[in-house]
Amino acid sequence: MAFGGTLWMLILYLTIFIHLLLLVWGIYYNLARTHLPRGISRPVALILFNFLVGYGFVLAGILEKLGICHRYSIIRAICLFIPKMKDPKLIIRDLVFDGVPVRVYWPKTSPAGNRKGIIFLHGGVGLFASIRTSARICHSLAHGTDSVVMCVEFRLAPEHPYPVPVQDCLTAAIHFLKNAKEYGVDPSRIAIVGESSGGTFAAAVCQELVTREDLPRVRAQVLVYPFLQTVDFDLPSYQQNHTVPPLFRKRGVKFGLTYLTGKKINVDGILKGAHVPPVLREKYKKWISADNIPEEFKARGYVPKAPAPFSEELYEQVKRAGETMFSPLLAEDDIIRQLPETFILTCEYDVLRDDGLLYKKRLEDNGVPVTWFHVQDGFHGIMAMAGWRSIEFPSTQKCLQNVIHFFKGLYK
Template identity: 50%
Template sequence: MNIERSQEVLGLGEHTASCKNAWSISGSIGCNRRFSCGLFADIFGGNLACILKSRDPTGDCESEITLENTYVCHWHLHPDLYDSLCGYLTKNSGAVVVSVGYRLAPEHRCPAAFDDCLKATVHFLKTAQEHGVDPSSVIICGDSAGGNLTAGVCQCLVGIADIPKPLAQVMIYPALQIADFNVPSYEQNKMVPLLLRERAVYCAIMYIGADLSLSKEMIKGSHVTPEVREKLNKWLSSEEFQVKGYKPHIMAPFNKGVYEKVKKSLELPCSPLFSDDAVIRQLPKAYILTCEFDVLRDDGILYKKRLEDNGVPVTWFHVKDGFHGIFTLFDQPEVVSGKLAMDNVITYIKNL
């Protein structure tokens, strides 16, 4: 059966690109890297997930996997970036890795990606034992926008009854708020690759489905409500953000017209940073990785503070010479911090 025909059978419709990416992951990992790769599809509206299990190193047969940790990754199934990454995680952590192929903006606006990840996660939590996985050992993970999805999914799971809860959440330089593009890390790193401030704003606008003409107003903070401003002022006044040479940014006056056009940017799932304490205090233990030279650095630090203030255990790893995107560069010898970040995440998983 060719891939075009298989996507019809699976009911994937417009998700052909995701299907092709997942298919190539299946082939390359199954043939070249001693991993077993299974796919399940059309279980939550046509999305694909790739399940990786370590093979027995002494032979070609898959070793029996019984009730072990699972890493549910909120990464898009893109073979160029996440094929080797997911394979490396599987091989070196000893965990089953489930990678979700969620829909992407701008073709699919918020909350499409979030809905896909939530449905995939709930489905897997309910059926984990069918894959030899203890449902109480599931770890939810994502990097960058995937870190946003990880935080949002974990928060939403708090309110869903009759399903196992994840053991932990792993957020790698996560994007956790679309309110203040002038926190210290944005000011310091706005021209630092790989994620410039303008690019971050562009991605946020594409995700929420707003008009790009609103980018300047969003950078100025015109869309931020008085309630959110009060929270940010309180959190940013703590000593973690007393950065030498940083001058606090004064937001433009609140503009209700701008707010009405982008108000979802301040709500879940776009900005899990602002969720109520009643939700935050019920979240699983967390691992947060931040990089010094990254506009999203302070998103992670702010969320770390919110979790800790609500009694949630947090393991924080800060890469002092790191920049946005290093995690996907773990296999590049010249990017030492990428391998450092990857190994630290694996150590955290193995020690849970």
């Protein structure tokens, strides 16, 4: 008994010591490697939020190295502690659309058979997050737009790498469009909304659907700070915001490549552009170039850099990143010009800001109506905090309300 008690005390002390090391590392990382521009509101709150995120990822990485489970399983497990929301003004049901789990929210006040519909695709880089983590946004959209909201629980990498997650989204969207009337939705009034990587999926799904003459046409797409291209990680927003939390440039690319391949890849050469063949770089420069970014977005600093020498090995590892389901900005003009009316939200202090700006230009150049909202003090993920009063930022509700305002104007 004495030996057993001593062993448990050693384990307890070791656990405390590990957590103290993580705490010290987290404080050092936040102070030494992050940069918060003056324009960000509540910088201390963002530092604290990023510390908690980083702490979780480091702890998950330790458990992965110990062989207990992969790191993203830990993040997903933490998400399970988010309490399920109850709302007496909504009917909420978990269903399965052609093998894909979904959650559907019906406002009790909407007229049966003539409701508007929203397909919502959550963020998380195809690695984590879920229906549960996006519930508050879905509740707000259902109430604010008086729409039936369908949220997709797509499978996640690394167990199910690209293109499985986005194909799950496409499958669920097709089912909803085909069977809209069964859910009391007018099939001509359905929009697709995506936040972060969900915005990537939304853009990709809309592109896939434009050639489907057997389906109702999507009324609109709403892309909230989406990731849209893998050609240039040295655009002005990537340079200016590479150390702005929570989506650092290197962290974001690592996540994206894990979603793409299901494996860890050294991203240093990719950040320098060594993965893009010269012939493709030449093809895409008319769409993806700092020359297409308005000058006011270069004011915080931008230095043009030549890409690193091409690496055939890197290209072979990540060449599927050039597919339009992964990088929607690379779609041809004949697809772009058929896309529905679009709302794009960008944030000033987000590495992905310029992806949104470039897509906005491409859509406008091809005659697609675009409503654009730029959050001057925003950073990546700011809208995902909607409904979490304790961690909401001043512009969180502003983001959400602008999305809702777009929908109200869409169906006048």
